[in-house]
Amino acid sequence: MNGIRKYGFTLMLLLGLLLLTRFNQKVGWQAVELTWSSIQNMLFLLLPILVLVGLLDQWVHKERLMKYMGQKGGQKGILICLLLGGIAAGPLYVAFPIALLLLEKGASIRYIVFFLGVWTTAKLPVVIYEWTSFGLTFTLLHIGFGLLFYYWLGILFEKMYSPHQILSKNKA
Structure with a gap:
């Protein structure tokens, strides 16, 4: 049943x-x-993303990730999210296993939401397409407002949810 x-x-x-x-x-x-x-x-x-997530799980130590993407990650956490999401390739469902791994390793919800937002808004193929199709002004406005929105949304989600709530729902 x-x-x-x-x-x-x-x-x-x-x-x-x-x-x-x-x-x-x-x-x-x-x-x-x-x-x-x-x-x-x-x-x-x-499948390749899941292999990459498994390797990252072994290679990236929890303490190091928490230092840069934990509650007090600051600008380094933002830069890591911009780098990870910006060089991304593939649809958004590929980013979810990476986001889950980051959450399990102790990354702040704020950075997880921001990473997913960067993946959807500012990854390199999207930026290039928008720039060539709509111009530099539109691209900068779209990315700028999008990234601000996702960062503030991450702060809001961080206040609404705890990592334990999200991880326990994932295990169920």
């Missing part, structure tokens, strides 16, 4: 896909092919 509750949404989507295929085979098989392609793309990106 717990498995049905845990995977209920996935099972409903699978049932919908089966019903679609039953009533319209052409569209149903196109949906199956698209779903399979998406799963392959996700696994292609996610």
